[in-house]
Amino acid sequence: MTKEQDEAKTKEYLDELEFLADTAGAVTVKRFTQRVNGPSAVTYVGKGKLQEIKDYIKLKEDEEEPIGMVIFDDELSAKQMRNIEQELGVKILDRTSLILDIFAMRAQTANAKTQVNWHSTDICFHVCNACGRTWSVRAAARSGGGKGSVGLRGPGETQLEMDRRIILQRMSLLKQRLVEIDKQKVTQRKNRGRMIRVALVGYTNVGKSTTMNLLAKSEVFAENKLFATLDTTVRKVVVENLPFLLADTVGFIRKLPTDLVDSFKSTLDEVREADLLLHVVDISHPDFEEQIQVVNQTLSELGCADKPSMIIFNKIDNYHWVEKEEDDLTPATKENVTLDELKKTWMAKEHDNCLFISAKQKENIDEFREVLYKKVRELHVQKYPYNDFLYNIEEE
Structure with missing residues (x-):
C-alpha cells in the first residue's frame, strides 16, 4: 500500500481480494502488506518483504496443507511474476489472473468461453514476448554457447518462434470466432422488436441477478460469490401492460x-x-460510494455515462448501524448513521431516480415497479411514438 492509503482502506481491498480467492476455490491463510512509495520493478515488493513471505512459506511446508500459491492485489509484469516465482518457489497469481480464472470457471456459453480463451491466449503471447530474451540466453547456455557461439542459440530461438506462431494462430481463430459471435448478437438484438431495453449494471455481488429474477419472474443463477453472472441474460418483462427487455x-x-x-x-x-x-x-x-464511482468510471469508458439511469440501493435489509449515545459529539460516520438519515444526504437530490429496496426480502418492490413503469413508458413514447399511438388504440 502507498503511504497515502490508510489501513482501513487496505483491509477493505484485501477483504475483496480474499473474496475473489474464495470464489476461485482458494483458502487464504496469511496477509502481507508493505507501506512504500511505489512497487519494485523487479519483485513488486521490497527484498525484505519478499524474504518475510519466503520464510513463512518455508515455515508451513511441513504442514498437512503447505502454501502453494501467493496472490498479489495488483497486476504484475511478466518480469516481476517470473522473479517472484523463482524466489518463492510457488505459483504466483496477480489480481488480473485471479479474475480471469474466475471468469473461466463461471463461463457457461460458447460466447463467454471464447472471450475468456482469447484473453488467456493474449496474456500468454505477452508473457512469451517478455520472456523471449531470457529464453534465448538459457538455450544458448544449455548448448554451451557464449561469444562466437553462432548457431548454438538457434534451437532456443526456434522453439520460441514456434510457440509464438502457435499462440498467434490460436488468437487469430478466437478473434474470428468473436467476430462471428458479435454478428450473431447484433442479429439477435435487431430481431427483438420495438421494445425499450433496460440493463442492470453495478459492482459485482450487489444483487443484480436477484433483482432480475424478481422483475422477470425467472430463475437466473444468483449466488453470494463474485462474478456469479458472466453470461448476459435477456428476459422480456411486462410491468402492468407495458413489455420491455431486461438484461443482466x-x-x-x-x-x-x-x-x-x-x-x-x-x-x-x-x-x-x-x-x-x-x-x-x-x-x-461499507464502501458503497467508492463502488458507485468504479461503476460510473467503467460506464464512462464504455461511452454510456450520459444514458438515462436510476440508482437502485439494494440490500436495505442488511444495512446495519450503531446508535450513538446522546452525549456523543463525535462526527457522524457510515457506521452510526441510520438509513433514514443517509437518505437525506446527496441521495435526496436524486428524487425518483433513486430507490431503496431489498430484492431478496421483496421490500419496496411495488414502488420500484411503479417508478420503472413510468420511466420505461416515457422512453417508449419518445422512441416509438407511432407504436405508442397504436398501443393506446388497442387498449381502448
Whole structure:
C-alpha cells in the first residue's frame, strides 16, 4: 500500500481480494502488506518483504496443507511474476489472473468461453514476448554457447518462434470466432422488436441477478460469490401492460483491466445499446460510494455515462448501524448513521431516480415497479411514438 492509503482502506481491498480467492476455490491463510512509495520493478515488493513471505512459506511446508500459491492485489509484469516465482518457489497469481480464472470457471456459453480463451491466449503471447530474451540466453547456455557461439542459440530461438506462431494462430481463430459471435448478437438484438431495453449494471455481488429474477419472474443463477453472472441474460418483462427487455450483465470491479473489459465487448454491448440503466448498489457495503464511482468510471469508458439511469440501493435489509449515545459529539460516520438519515444526504437530490429496496426480502418492490413503469413508458413514447399511438388504440 502507498503511504497515502490508510489501513482501513487496505483491509477493505484485501477483504475483496480474499473474496475473489474464495470464489476461485482458494483458502487464504496469511496477509502481507508493505507501506512504500511505489512497487519494485523487479519483485513488486521490497527484498525484505519478499524474504518475510519466503520464510513463512518455508515455515508451513511441513504442514498437512503447505502454501502453494501467493496472490498479489495488483497486476504484475511478466518480469516481476517470473522473479517472484523463482524466489518463492510457488505459483504466483496477480489480481488480473485471479479474475480471469474466475471468469473461466463461471463461463457457461460458447460466447463467454471464447472471450475468456482469447484473453488467456493474449496474456500468454505477452508473457512469451517478455520472456523471449531470457529464453534465448538459457538455450544458448544449455548448448554451451557464449561469444562466437553462432548457431548454438538457434534451437532456443526456434522453439520460441514456434510457440509464438502457435499462440498467434490460436488468437487469430478466437478473434474470428468473436467476430462471428458479435454478428450473431447484433442479429439477435435487431430481431427483438420495438421494445425499450433496460440493463442492470453495478459492482459485482450487489444483487443484480436477484433483482432480475424478481422483475422477470425467472430463475437466473444468483449466488453470494463474485462474478456469479458472466453470461448476459435477456428476459422480456411486462410491468402492468407495458413489455420491455431486461438484461443482466457481468458485474464490474475495482482494477478490472481495460483489455479484459474489451474482450467482453459483445456481452457489454447490451449496456451500450440499452435505453435505460438500472445501477444496482449494495447499500449495506461499507464502501458503497467508492463502488458507485468504479461503476460510473467503467460506464464512462464504455461511452454510456450520459444514458438515462436510476440508482437502485439494494440490500436495505442488511444495512446495519450503531446508535450513538446522546452525549456523543463525535462526527457522524457510515457506521452510526441510520438509513433514514443517509437518505437525506446527496441521495435526496436524486428524487425518483433513486430507490431503496431489498430484492431478496421483496421490500419496496411495488414502488420500484411503479417508478420503472413510468420511466420505461416515457422512453417508449419518445422512441416509438407511432407504436405508442397504436398501443393506446388497442387498449381502448
